[in-house]
Amino acid sequence: MENDVKSEYQRISDKISYDDFLKRIEDMKKDYEDVSFMDELDIARMIVGEYIDEENVPLAKDNELRKISELETGLHDISITGRIMRISNAKAFVTKKGKEGKVQNIMLADDTGEIRVVLWTDNIKQLKNFSEGDIVKINNVEIKDGYRSEEAHLQGRSTIEKVEGEEADNLPEYAEKITKIADIKGEMQVNVIARVVRISRIRTYNSNGREGQFITLDLKDDTGSISLTLWNKDVEIINEIELKEGDSIKILGAQSRVRNDEVNLTHSWIGRIIKDNFDVPEYKEEVMKIGDAHEMKNVTLMGVVSKIQDAITFQRSDGSAGSVKSIVISDDTGSIKITLWNDDTKLDINKGDILKITGGNIEFDDYSETGYRVNTGWSSKIVINPEEDAGLKEVLEEHKKELEPIKIEDLHKLEDEGEEVDIIGRMMDLYDANEFQRADGTTGLVRSVKIADDTGTVRASLWDDKAKLRLNRGDLVKIENAKTRFRDDSVELSIGKTVRIIKISENDAQSLPPIDELEGEMYKPIKISALENIKSERDEVGIIGRIINLYDVNEFQRSNGTMGMVRTVELADDTGSVRASFWDEKAEMGLNRGDVIWIKNARPRFRNDTVELSVGRATMVIKPKDEDIAALPSLEEIEESIYKTKKIEELTEDDKNIKLSGQIIEAYGDRILYEMCPNCNKRVEYVDDAFVCDFCGEEIQQPNYLMIVPCVIEDDSGTVRTTFFRKQAEELIGMTTEKANEVIMTTADEGSLAGKVEDLIGSEITVIADASFDEYNEEIRLIAKKIVK
DSSP: OHHHHHHHHHTTTTTSOHHHHHHHHHHHHHHTTTOTTOOHHHHHHHHHHHHOOOOOOOOGGGOEEEOGGGOOTTOEEEEEEEEEEEEOOOEEEEOTTOOEEEEEEEEEEOSSOEEEEEEEHHHHGGGGGOOTTOEEEEEEEEEEEOSSSEEEEEEEEEEEEEOOGGGGTTOOOOOOOBOOGGGOOSSOEEEEEEEEEEEOOOEEEEETTEEEEEEEEEEEOSSOEEEEEEEGGGGGHHHHTTOOTTOEEEEEEEEEEEETTEEEEEOOTTOEEEESOOOOOOOOOOOBOGGGOOSEEEEEEEEEEEEEOOOEEEEOTTSOEEEEEEEEEEETTEEEEEEEEGGGGGSOOOTTOEEEEEEEEEEEOTTSTTSEEEEOOTTOEEEESOSOOHHHHHHHHHHHGGGSOOOGGGGGGOOSTTOEEEEEEEEEEEOOOEEEEOTTSOEEEEEEEEEEETTEEEEEEEEGGGGGSOOOTTOEEEEEEEEEEEETTEEEEEEOTTOEEEEOOGGGSTTOOOHHHHHHHHTOOOOGGGGGGOOOTTOOEEEEEEEEEEEEEEEEEOTTSOEEEEEEEEEEOSSOEEEEEEEGGGGGSOOOTTOEEEEEEEEEEEETTEEEEEEOTTOOEEOOOHHHHHTSOOHHHHHHHHSEEOOGGGOOTTOOSEEEEEEEEEEOOSOOEEEEOTTTOOBOEEETTEEEETTTTEEESSOEEEEEEEEEEEETTEEEEEEEEHHHHHHHHTOOHHHHHHHHHHHTOTTTTHHHHHTTTTOEEEEEEEEEEETTTTEEEEEEEEEEO
16 A cells, blocks of 8 residues: 555656655545545545646457456456446535535446445546446546455546446346335345335434434335335435435335345345336325324324423333323314324424324223324435325314413313413412322322412412422413312412413413512402401412511421411401511511511411401512502501400400500409410320320420419409400509419419419500300300500
8 A cells, every 4th residue: 555655656756855755645534434334545536636638448458358356456447347236325424624525336246246336536437327227447546445345446547438338248238127115025125116105203212331323214106015224324315316205216226124024125235216207106195183083003193282281201122211201183083192202302393283194003092081092114205394194184273273272261261170271471479389199109299389470370389290380480381281179269370381371472472461560469468457358368469567566486396297377466457457477587587566568379268257368488578669658557557446445345256456555453363373384385184293285195304384364454344354465464454474483383372472472453455356255154254465554
């Protein structure tokens, strides 16, 4: 090889130095490293060709004619004669530096054997005048090692000429036998004339870490149908010959194989596809109605996409990753599930698209609502929103209207639970995900969200993987095939595995208001007096009110062992007052008596025929706008408004926030401290030298203490028993619970503070209190909420 390269250089030694010549070779080798047929000598000759202008004429004296059986690697500038038995389609290639070229093969045979002949870009145009069966002489070829055996490579100055007469004697005959599709068996090399009824899209595969591609043609003649697969570079033949569905073609040298008990064809490396007007029957495609589906193969269906599930990934037995996805299409006769695999799961299919599936197999499916599904495969073709079948498309367009998303307000018009619906809305509230255990012992995950559009809001539960989605407040989403469920006279949505959540752009928002407008409407505050119209604890309400009372934060232990906190806050506006429970971190908010706050989305709770509010982690508590604060009465005006002064004889059992003045005529101080469970806040009993909580069923090492001071107050109309708890009791006797407990522990006498309590007798007092009816004593009693100075 080295001497041959030097010989080539000698031809242009007066034009370029040897070092520069070698450097050019190395540079060009990088360009052609993907081209297996190009070696160093070929490249050297290409460089020489740039400096020398030679005619491509055969040099008989320099081209010794050899028999094919005599050819061996290393021979060059020789001639061979034979009959063309096969001509491949030309294949394009691109070097790493972007240079384009083509390569084409022919099989040449003489009376001694057969050899593959390789033609490059400049040689290929000489083949236009030749076809299979012609006898040719090829001059100036070089013999190289090939993939299977020696190969004859044409060079820049190689020529091809037709041969007739005596030189044709004893050469193998060329017989182009055409095989009918029905006669094709496994492991045959055949020539076929057929019509292309379907061209699949290009698919990819991975084999031992190398990426490849293939495409499938479905063929039909007057005896049957068969598929032809083209691999890797051969895929480009489709574009090279501008092949379309409906074209008639002749395929030469195809190889038959048996796969899954079906015979199919593979385009061989030396095969050729010729497009022409061959005599084969025309093909008319039949689209099956979905309602007529039954178990059969190779069908064509067309329908509007009515349901899409997210793709599921899995691991194949060889360790590679695969994916599967289910969709449902519908027409005017019914619906059917379609199973997509691997690359097809990445197709941009959306609900409402019209889908045409060609080459699918209808199979039984016990888990499908219709009992059937369409399984697609590597030979199936999927077309999104096809142009043909205008009449069917018109029917499907009408059916498509039934799949439009509905407004949230229309959810409440649905009569049946479990209906599947689509909505478009904006994420408003997102709550933390919670784990739970199913009956089978597995762990599940659920997350509650609230979604709004311009007509209302709806609560939805996201299950398992859907609960893990990265969603943010304000996100625009389209939710497909969510299931409705009824709870407390309201409709909620269940979003599980078969439901899709699609983030959409503002352009697709159907004029949905921005989040601040939705929030303003969604959390529009109501007057406190309107809370009595609330019918369900699942409603969420907003109020603007002024804090009139703040109670101490109480700690408690939940059933799962974690600690919680709660604080009671009373708020009022110009129509009334309401009690609110602030939980956990909300209990630690820096609130003060007289502050005005806006509770945006509190949950109502019913207690003793009154409505209270629950303010949890997801509840928003903010400062209202200045104009809303200014519109609210002052603390003094509110107290004067809601604290109605009454005489004792005027009391009723439903009275709340009444203001009563009188004199303490009795005060009971024999026992004012009671041991309480720190977990459930229930009273504990002292049994066998230990405190025990009957409610929790546990022994309590260190109880909390609750101060209670009962009194009787008298005015000029009567008397009423009034009980002071916690802060009100401490304020009444002028001593904290801790100090009182210290005195009792020191004296070991529960009645040691009786004298201090009895000193209250004769005192004038004004209280804010709630009334209740004591059924045992059949009398109205008061619970003091505040002592008015």
